[in-house]
Amino acid sequence: xxxxLQQAFWKAxxxxxxxxxxxxxxxxxxxxxxxxxxxxxGGDNLKSQQPVALTRLRVVLxxxxxxxxxxxxxxxxxxxxxxxDGVVHLxxxxxx
Numbered sequence: 001x002x003x004x005l006q007q008a009f010w011k012a013x014x015x016x017x018x019x020x021x022x023x024x025x026x027x028x029x030x031x032x033x034x035x036x037x038x039x040x041x042g043g044d045n046l047k048s049q050q051p052v053a054l055t056r057l058r059v060v061l062x063x064x065x066x067x068x069x070x071x072x073x074x075x076x077x078x079x080x081x082x083x084x085d086g087v088v089h090l091x092x093x094x095x096x
Contacts (some may be wrong), residue, residue: 005086032057035075036090041066047086055093061086 014046031051037043040061047060061067070082070088079091 039068039071057090
Protein backbone atom coordinates (compact mmCIF):
# COMPACT_ATOMS: atom_id res chain seq x y z
CA UNK A 1 0.00 0.00 0.00
CA UNK A 2 2.87 2.36 0.78
CA UNK A 3 4.25 1.93 -2.74
CA UNK A 4 0.93 2.91 -4.31
CA LEU A 5 0.74 5.94 -2.02
CA GLN A 6 4.31 6.89 -2.93
CA GLN A 7 3.57 6.54 -6.65
CA ALA A 8 0.41 8.65 -6.32
CA PHE A 9 2.39 11.30 -4.45
CA TRP A 10 5.06 11.58 -7.15
CA LYS A 11 2.45 11.54 -9.90
CA ALA A 12 0.63 14.42 -8.21
CA UNK A 13 3.88 16.41 -8.09
CA UNK A 14 4.42 16.05 -11.82
CA UNK A 15 1.29 17.23 -13.61
CA UNK A 16 3.32 17.52 -16.80
CA UNK A 17 3.50 13.74 -17.25
CA UNK A 18 3.71 12.63 -20.83
CA UNK A 19 1.37 9.88 -21.95
CA UNK A 20 2.60 6.35 -21.43
CA UNK A 21 4.88 5.37 -24.25
CA UNK A 22 6.38 2.00 -24.93
CA UNK A 23 9.71 1.52 -23.21
CA UNK A 24 12.71 1.99 -25.45
CA UNK A 25 15.40 -0.64 -25.17
CA UNK A 26 18.66 1.08 -24.42
CA UNK A 27 21.41 0.25 -26.84
CA UNK A 28 23.12 3.59 -27.24
CA UNK A 29 21.61 5.32 -24.16
CA UNK A 30 20.09 7.93 -26.45
CA UNK A 31 19.51 11.24 -24.71
CA UNK A 32 21.76 10.43 -21.75
CA UNK A 33 25.18 11.96 -21.30
CA UNK A 34 28.15 9.62 -21.02
CA UNK A 35 28.62 10.76 -17.40
CA UNK A 36 25.08 9.74 -16.46
CA UNK A 37 25.39 6.37 -18.22
CA UNK A 38 28.66 5.70 -16.39
CA UNK A 39 27.09 6.69 -13.04
CA UNK A 40 24.24 4.25 -13.69
CA UNK A 41 26.70 1.39 -13.99
CA GLY A 42 27.44 1.59 -17.71
CA GLY A 43 25.38 0.94 -20.82
CA ASP A 44 25.21 -2.79 -20.16
CA ASN A 45 23.40 -2.11 -16.86
CA LEU A 46 20.53 -0.23 -18.56
CA LYS A 47 17.50 -2.26 -19.65
CA SER A 48 15.29 0.62 -20.79
CA GLN A 49 14.69 4.33 -20.44
CA GLN A 50 11.55 6.40 -20.73
CA PRO A 51 10.88 10.10 -20.15
CA VAL A 52 7.93 10.38 -17.78
CA ALA A 53 7.82 14.14 -17.37
CA LEU A 54 9.64 17.21 -18.55
CA THR A 55 11.88 16.93 -15.52
CA ARG A 56 12.14 13.19 -14.93
CA LEU A 57 13.59 10.14 -16.65
CA ARG A 58 12.62 6.58 -15.74
CA VAL A 59 15.33 3.97 -16.23
CA VAL A 60 15.21 0.24 -15.57
CA LEU A 61 18.51 -1.22 -14.42
CA UNK A 62 19.81 -4.76 -14.26
CA UNK A 63 21.70 -4.09 -10.98
CA UNK A 64 20.73 -1.08 -8.85
CA UNK A 65 23.77 -1.55 -6.60
CA UNK A 66 26.01 -0.32 -9.45
CA UNK A 67 24.50 3.20 -9.28
CA UNK A 68 26.92 5.90 -8.10
CA UNK A 69 24.75 8.65 -6.61
CA UNK A 70 27.64 11.06 -6.16
CA UNK A 71 28.62 10.70 -9.81
CA UNK A 72 24.98 11.29 -10.83
CA UNK A 73 24.93 14.45 -8.75
CA UNK A 74 28.21 15.58 -10.33
CA UNK A 75 26.67 14.90 -13.77
CA UNK A 76 23.81 17.30 -13.04
CA UNK A 77 21.07 14.95 -11.83
CA UNK A 78 19.18 16.78 -9.08
CA UNK A 79 17.70 13.69 -7.45
CA UNK A 80 17.50 9.92 -7.61
CA UNK A 81 14.38 8.01 -6.60
CA UNK A 82 14.87 4.22 -6.54
CA UNK A 83 11.72 2.13 -6.84
CA UNK A 84 11.11 -1.63 -6.99
CA ASP A 85 12.36 -4.08 -9.62
CA GLY A 86 15.38 -2.03 -10.72
CA VAL A 87 13.35 1.07 -11.62
CA VAL A 88 15.04 4.39 -10.87
CA HIS A 89 13.64 7.86 -11.53
CA LEU A 90 16.21 10.54 -12.27
CA UNK A 91 15.12 14.07 -11.46
CA UNK A 92 16.91 16.05 -14.13
CA UNK A 93 15.22 19.44 -14.15
CA UNK A 94 14.44 21.28 -17.35
CA UNK A 95 17.24 20.91 -19.86
CA UNK A 96 18.02 23.70 -22.33
